Amino acid sequence: MLNEDRVRLMTQMAANEGELEEEDLKISSYYRKDYSSLHTLITVLWLTVGYGIIVGLVALGNMDAIMKNLTINKTITLCVGVVVVYVVLVIIYAIAANQFYKAKHNKAKQRVKKYYRDLSRLGKLYMKEK
């Protein structure tokens, strides 16, 4: 027999299922700190790759200007400049990525929590019918 409450709950769950992505379940299996730390680390690694590519392209595009009157001092200054910019970028990116992934974890956790709560309510409704 059709239970109106159960049908309503299942419809609501089906509607919410679109919001709940598979990734959410994966994210919620981590502790928030672990998740944000891991992804911040990955982001920093990607940043290093991206920064390397940008520096390479800029160096390639300005090869003539760099090679012109190249001295040891100029080389050291350039290298230090590149490293300083890299460190600054890493710090900014690490902070931003940490916040971003913490917020992402929170949202995913909330969606999964709501999904499980609805599942348990549905289970209780089935039990009550039996």
Add this chain to the structure above:
Amino acid sequence: MSTILVWKEELQMLYAKHAVYVEKALKFILGLAVFGLINSNIGFMKAAASMLCTIGLSAVCAFLPLTVMVIAASVLILAHFYALSLPVAAVAGAIFLVMYIFYFRFTPKKAWLVLLTPIAFAFKIPYIIPIAFGLVGTPVYAIPVACGSIVYYMLHYVKGSSAALKGTSADSMVKNFTAFAKQVLQNKEMWVIVVAFALCLLVVYTIRTKSADHSWKVAIVTGAIINVIVIVIGDVTFDIHIAYVGLIFGSIFAIALGAALEFFIFTVDYSRTERMQFEDDEYYYYVKAVPKIMVPAPVKKIKKINEHKETTTIDTDAIRKVAMKQKIPAAQKEAASTWKRKNADEILFKKSLDKDLGISTQSTPGKSGNRNTSQNAANRNNGNRTNSANGTNNRAGRK
């Protein structure tokens, strides 16, 4: 005005009714525009530049998320570049990788916004992009606008210098590598446009989020003016020769499109603005409520009239005859039953007379019996009328 508002409502209703198909169709059209423009402008790989490939890719991408279209467009560009020259493909691949690292990783669902900027450039309406993104988006949208501008200028350069970029010898490849990287990164026009668009977008976003009256209109016009000013300053400073006529007419067109966008997204009636003030334990609230202009679309009622049905001709004379035939025996039956009943009444009346008054009807059986018999026979011959008269008399007598 009200007619246009009704059209808007009808359009929204139509979209709501057929959203699935409309989205697929729009994706297909976007795919045709993206892949068609790539193949027509930099179609160096003949197999990938065919119309069949364009339509096939568009059809496939129409059923997949928009991120797939971005990836497919990137791969197609790299394939064409590879057919032209390996260093060009390598530099373009590096630029795409940087875009992925710094933007797409964080908001993969908004990656498709990158596609719109090159399309707008190809259709000679690039100035609408920062205004439109500022109206509907957030400051983060400045990144896809910048990425899209870089991609467009990269394609534009390769299209114009394809002959110079060809070369298979090791020496020419190194030269091409350096020249292409230099051109892409040191294109002053590109950077001026990137800065102008980013500033325009931020200004439009900042103004349109204010609660002032007509903030959207002010934001659109201010954004267009900022765009023109920054580009002119960049042009004068770096001597990059931007066509002013195109810039001004493009900006006017952008204002018109921005106004159209406002009409569809933010239609409010400032003349009916209400201001309220209230407080709770911690705050005073100053609220400004601007009503939306809502015109309900007229609902068309369709009345279905049933189609004409053929009827048969009835022979009324024949029906009447049949009815008469059926009526007569029924009347006769009724008369017979009435006569029986009356006859029984008469017998009962006589019995009661015998019992109460001692008048013997049996004493003169011949006479009375004859009379009764003859009367009964007469009754039978005269039909109903006589029977009913007798019945009435009998009842009266009994009383």
